Every structure is written in structure tokens, then in C-alpha cells.
Amino acid sequence: MQAPVADQPTPAREPWRRRLMASLLYGRSVDRDAKTRARIALTVLIFALGYTVIAMRLVMFATAPEGHGSRRVIAPDAVATARPDILDRNGEILATDVRTQSLFAEPHRIIDVDEASELLTAVMPDIDAAEPRARLASKRRFVWLKREITPEQREQIHRLGIPGVGFLPENKRVYPNGAEVSHLLGHVNIDNQGTAGIEKWLDARGLADLHLAGLATDRLQKPVELAVDLRVQHALRDELIAARARFKAVAAAGVLTDVRTGEVVSIVSVPDYDPNNPREALDPTRINRLTTGVFEMGSTFKALTVAMALDSGKVSLKSAFDASHPLQYGKFAIHDFHAQNRVLTVPEIFTYSSNIGTARMALSLGIEHHKWFLRKMGQLERLRTELPESAEPLVPKRWAELNTVTIAFGHGLSVAPLQAVAAISALMNGGRLIPPTFLKRSEAEALALATQVVKPETSEKMRYLMRLNVEKGTATKADVKGYYVGGKTGTSDKVIGGRYSKTKVLTSFTAVLPADQPRYLLLIMLDEPQATPDTHGFTTSGWNAVPVGGAAIARIAPLLGLEPRFELPPSDKLILASAGAR
């Protein structure tokens, strides 16, 4: 074969097989060098692209180091949901989470059900032997055997080495103060979901959604600060438990609010329950009487009637009303408990707690004015607070003159006691109605929420009347020296079977302290107090609720940081004189 000549290559010179390959692969008239270079360039480009992608992925991994891996580690924790701590106003813990272990099983991995259940019941004698057996034999993939086991039990079960049985950490809610703050806090169920009180409110505020999403696993949630003061709460509860025992009352309740902010500093209703054992809460006698119950507040309501009359401008402190004989209304006759049988001035009506006088006062202003005023004071609608449990007031469907007569002295209209407290706070603090709250609130925030319901002058006159009632009225037993207490008593006959009972009463005492510069309002309520030798057979408020209120104030006031002041002039000099000077 001849060597091919470079300058005149002829395809014909090449062997036929090569020619065939060339024509099959790249055609006959192609510059193979150029083609090769283009191919190399293409290869380089593809590799360059590949490496660029790898480099970029590396950069991405470097900048975002936490991917799915870390989420998977936390997942087992998410079984029971974390809740934020609840603190009192001084930062004391009222509710917190602690970590416990729970025992679970995967039945399909259990080899010998009988052996496994025998071993487990040996370690945990407190559970019924049939129960783990039934659960282990079930077809489900996952069953709880026991929630919240002790560390010792966990260790023992771990040593048994039963296949298909494991532990999951869970959060358990604990209330270190037991029954002390029960009604306010509420409680949670076994899955750490709030079922009552502030706990339920927390869930309603978005915590439940977090739990559903499995995100609330962290215990670093911001704690919730309540307005309640644990020390005051304890002191008030201690006094109320003692009072309930002393007067053999069905129940005793007390609430202390800051009149300037509407914060509820203490709320006690005994009998109460231990939130660590929520089953007790099902007992209907243990309800929170201050928000969940409605009551006819009795003479306490006279404060509202008198304030309405004074605020209308038609009645002054010097006005007089005829209380010389019972007020006849159809077949009803309204009597006075401390009957004076003469014409009484407004301060006398208040201090003798005259039913006739207040009824006449309300009648002089008319039904519509009375309704309008009570609506303005928030007594006719349900009071909404953070607590999910609330009760609707029982308002008469047809409001006739007789209703105005009885409601004027606190019968015929049932309201939640906290509702009455909010209204009387407004009469004390200069006329601003502030919705009560269980959370911490500043004075500026309260001012933004407040509505002016009565004139500041009316408020001053009301404080004078409250103080006067302690100086020489029905509430003299609550005159705690140094704190210038003002107060109004209330005794209402309970309705038993549709009729007013003559023997069963609900007594209450509303106190403001100090009366000249109001800071706190205290309400004490005793349900069916019995007469004792000390009370000379009486069951009216002045003999039970008032001394209890006095004892509670003497104990609570130093805790609240109120400075005691002695040798203050009587109310007509101190409060009324400053009101007149304006």
C-alpha cells in the first residue's frame, strides 16, 4: 500500500473499512481536528458545570449547617407539649413544667405478651395487671403503658430488657403552691393542655396551635406574669378558711383589686381544689364563686344607687328621704333592718343601710335612669376577663318599678361578685370604670382602657360615705387603725326554692383602703354563715364578714406596702373638706 500524500489526500486511498466507519460516524467532508477541539471544549464545559454545581452545594451546606438532621433529634420530645411558666407579680413560680418519663410499647415487636406484662406489673404494683396485658395484645403500633413513671421505675424496667418497650420524655405541669391559687390558674389534662382558668386562656391565645404544629417543645417560652401576689393570696385564703370554719359557712370568698389599674391582686374562693389533682375541680361545691357564680349582692348595691343619685345632680348629701314607715308596694312591704322610723339624710341612709331610703332615691330618678346607670356600670352584661369561666348576670326580663325598688338595695339582680367589685372600684377611684384583669397592667394601660362613668366629685362623696360607715355605721368592726378603711356591708336573704329564706343569708363586705387616697378594694363574701356565741345570734354582715375583712386588712395591708398613717382627722374633715374646696 502506498503512503498517502499529505497535500492531496484522497478518500479513495484509504482502506474501505475506514472509509465506511468515517462515513458512518461523521460524514466524509468534515475537518476532524476542528471537530475534536469542539468536543474537548464541550467536555470541559460539562465538567466545569458539574464542579460548579458541587461547589455551590458545598457553599450551601456550609452556610446552612442545620438541616433536617437536628429536627429529627428533637422529635421524640414533642409528645407532651411544653407550657410557659406562670409567675406571680413578684416572680414567684405558680406553675412550671418538670420533665418526666413515660413508658410506651410497640405491641408488634413484643415477643411474649404474658411474660412482658408479668414483668411490668412486678415493677409497677400500682397498675392493674389486666391492663398492660390488654394493651400489649392490641393490634395498634403504639400504646402508652404508663404516663409519668418515677426514675427508679424507669431504671428497673430498663434493666428488664423487654423488647418493644421504651421511654419517652414528657413535660409534666406542676403547681408548687397547691390549692393556694387554684381557681385562677386552672389546670391541665394529662396531655398538658389547659382545661380551666389561665391555663385554658393560654391555650386559647395560640399555644394550642403551637402544640399541634409540634413546635412548643422548648421550655424557653416567655413566662406569663399574673397580677396576683402569692403572699397576699395566702394571707387572704388563710383568713377565709378560718372564717369559714368559725361561722360554719358553706363557702367563703374574697377578692382584692387595685382600684387604679383593675388588677386582681388576690382572688380566693374556698372550698377550692389542688390543681395537681384536677379531679377535685369537678365537685360543684368547689366552683369559683367570684366569677362563675352570680349572687344578689344585697346592701353592697346601695353604693351604686347612692352614687347614681349623687351623680345625677338631683340629689346632694344634704337631701333627705322619708323612711318613717315601710314602703308599701302592692302586696309587698319594704322594711328596714336597722329601722329608724324617721326622715333620713343621704349619709344616714347609707350608714343605717336603709332599704326604704335607697328605694325612694332610685324611684325619684325613674326606672330608665336606673337601668341606664347600671348598664353603664357594666352590671347588666356578662363580664369577660382572661378566665374562660364567666357567668351571665340574672337580669329581670320585665323591669317594672318594683324591680327598681328591690334592685336599689341589691335584690332582684344577680351579678358575678367580681362585676360588682369593678363597679365599686370605679366609684372609688375618681369615676373610671376599668375592666378587671388577672395579668399585670400598668396605670397608663389601665387609663387607656378606662371609661369615665361618674364625676370625680361623686367619687369623693362616695369615699366619704364609705369611710363614715366604718367610723359610725354598720362596718365599725373593720376600722383597722392606720389604714383609714372605708366600707359597705351587705346582707342578702338567699333564694331557696323560689322564696327568700329568713335564715340563710349571704353576707358581704366591701372595703376601700385608704379611703382618702384609694389604692385597693377588698370584697369578702360569706355564704350561709351561722350565728355563733360571739355574734349574739346575729348573722348579718357586720357580725361576720366585717370582722373577717378587718382581720384580712390588718394582715394584708403591710404586705401591700401601704404606709400606715395614724391620727388622721375624721372623714367629714379629710375627704369632704377637700371635695368642697374644689
Add this chain to the structure above:
Amino acid sequence: MMRVLNICVIAALVLAAADVYTIKFQSTRQAQRVAKLRLEIRREREAVAALRAEWAKLDNPARIQDLARRHLQLLPADARQIDPLDNLPERPSDLVAVDEADPIGSAISKPDALDRSVIGSVPADAR
């Protein structure tokens, strides 16, 4: 020329690979440490929470009141025991002589002998 360049590039590649390997190794170790520390922090936090719960339980006012009633002779504070600083009188001159025993100091040093009526100013009718 080309060969020298190639050798240089290969050397650089080997060096870079070695460096990347050490960095990777270190980062793995750091990540492990981070995970371990995180776990420790979580355990510590849980322990702190458990201790705080325990503390709150021991610090409960009802428990303290019970203990105080049983072991102390103190009474609840009375309003008359609180006085503003303005009412504080001037310091009396030499109530106790220099070489004499201090009555309050000696009373504090023997707590068993303490009579609650001499500490503070418990009013007579509160006793």
C-alpha cells in the same frame, strides 16, 4: 512549561484536598461538641426547672407559716410597728457604756433565751 504548570496544579490540588479534609474533620468534631453542649444545656435547664419547682414548693407561704408557728415566737407585723424614717429620733448619747455588755447583742447571741416582747416593738395588747 505545560508540565511544570500541571505539577503545580496537582500539588495545589493535593494540598487543598488535605486542607479540606482537616477542616471537615474539625467541623465534625465541633458539631459533635455543639450537640453535646446543647444536650448538657438542656439537661441543666431541666435540672434548674426541677430545682426551681422544688424551691417554690419549699418556699410556699403556707409551709413557711406552719414552720414559723411551730419553731418561732414571732407574730405577724402590726401596723403600729411600721414607722416612717422621719419619726426616727436622734441617736441618744451613750445608752450603753463602752466596756459594758450590749443587751441587744447578748440577747441575739442566745436565741433560746429570747423573749419576743423585747425584740422590735410589739405593742402590749398584741401579745
